[in-house]
Amino acid sequence: MLEPLVPYAAGKSLEALAEELGGIDLVRLSANENPLGPSPRVVEAVRREAARVHLYPDGGATALREALAQRLGVDAGQVVVGNGADELIGLVALAAFEPGDEVLVPHPSFEPYTTGVALAGATAVPSPLAGYETDLDDMRRRLTPRTKAVILCSPHNPAATIVRRGPLGAFLAALGADPPLVILDEAYADFCDDPEYPDGVALLRRHPRLVVLRTFSKIAGLAGLRVGYAVASAETIDRLNRVRAPYNVNRLAQVAARAALEDTEHWERTRKLVIEERAWLSAELTRRGFAHPPSQANFVLVRVPDAEAARDRLFRAGILVRDGAGVGFPGHLRISVGLRETNERLLALL
Numbered sequence: 001m002l003e004p005l006v007p008y009a010a011g012k013s014l015e016a017l018a019e020e021l022g023g024i025d026l027v028r029l030s031a032n033e034n035p036l037g038p039s040p041r042v043v044e045a046v047r048r049e050a051a052r053v054h055l056y057p058d059g060g061a062t063a064l065r066e067a068l069a070q071r072l073g074v075d076a077g078q079v080v081v082g083n084g085a086d087e088l089i090g091l092v093a094l095a096a097f098e099p100g101d102e103v104l105v106p107h108p109s110f111e112p113y114t115t116g117v118a119l120a121g122a123t124a125v126p127s128p129l130a131g132y133e134t135d136l137d138d139m140r141r142r143l144t145p146r147t148k149a150v151i152l153c154s155p156h157n158p159a160a161t162i163v164r165r166g167p168l169g170a171f172l173a174a175l176g177a178d179p180p181l182v183i184l185d186e187a188y189a190d191f192c193d194d195p196e197y198p199d200g201v202a203l204l205r206r207h208p209r210l211v212v213l214r215t216f217s218k219i220a221g222l223a224g225l226r227v228g229y230a231v232a233s234a235e236t237i238d239r240l241n242r243v244r245a246p247y248n249v250n251r252l253a254q255v256a257a258r259a260a261l262e263d264t265e266h267w268e269r270t271r272k273l274v275i276e277e278r279a280w281l282s283a284e285l286t287r288r289g290f291a292h293p294p295s296q297a298n299f300v301l302v303r304v305p306d307a308e309a310a311r312d313r314l315f316r317a318g319i320l321v322r323d324g325a326g327v328g329f330p331g332h333l334r335i336s337v338g339l340r341e342t343n344e345r346l347l348a349l350l
């Protein structure tokens, strides 16, 4: 079962790469991180909690789940917290998929989906994107009695496009009375400003087979601490808890996530910065003749003439971007939205 799998290519650490370049300041625009860093209130909360790291964390992440539930308007029993959304993708697979099951996955898309499916012994059925868009009609055609789940990623990584409210509603309604699980990965939800972007959590009331995934890595800048969460029916959450390790989310991560939720100002500042800089960067790329789908995420997927050479040129100048070839889009770069000064440097180098 492990033979077709390859270890996730996270690449060298930021520190190792900076050293390779002779210790220069390296800006990473390849991992869709938060250009502002974490909230100062998060840093303070982590500092305070540091003296208590000899104590196991709350295995149920109770306070964090309650804060999330209140924010989202659901019961705390409808939330499970994970060591990043990454862990939750694996837990869903472990809890729900069996050999013989088929799982529809947009192709290309975030790689851990197919790894999770494969590890559970199930079969990933790729549904090709239509250009840069998730093709729900194609997905519908691929549904069979063996389809255990459908995975949707909106905004999509790496295409940065969304699944709109109308088509999503129609897709969910067409799944019928005994639908498969629908895993809706909303890791980048907070960066959307398209009024047609649906709120996955609100859809849960009518579609109890939905599992919505979100993360503190992007909007809250906690990627290094690893906190994500799933919102679903209490039944689904109960099943995820059965396969979850007892202390999967550490003490520092739990207090940091709570502090991040409380600092709505930092949350909003990040959202505003990304939306404004995304619009600016997108317009400047277009003006220079670089085509790209309209982004609703904190990154842009840009078509460039020689992506590998462009990536290398940027790297030598201290800016790391993702070569599209590694994420299913050869001839493209996936570029995270940075601070204005970084974005300007990037454009000059391109």
Ligand SMILES: Cc1ncc(COP(=O)(O)O)c(C=O)c1O
Residues within 6 Å of the ligand: 031, 032, 083, 084, 085, 086, 087, 110, 153, 156, 157, 185, 187, 214, 215, 216, 217, 223, 226, 227, 228
């Ligand atoms: C679409 C998507 N889902 C999930 C994740 C994982 O998020 P986390 O850092 O919470 O594991 C990412 C991270 O880049 C992502 O792009």
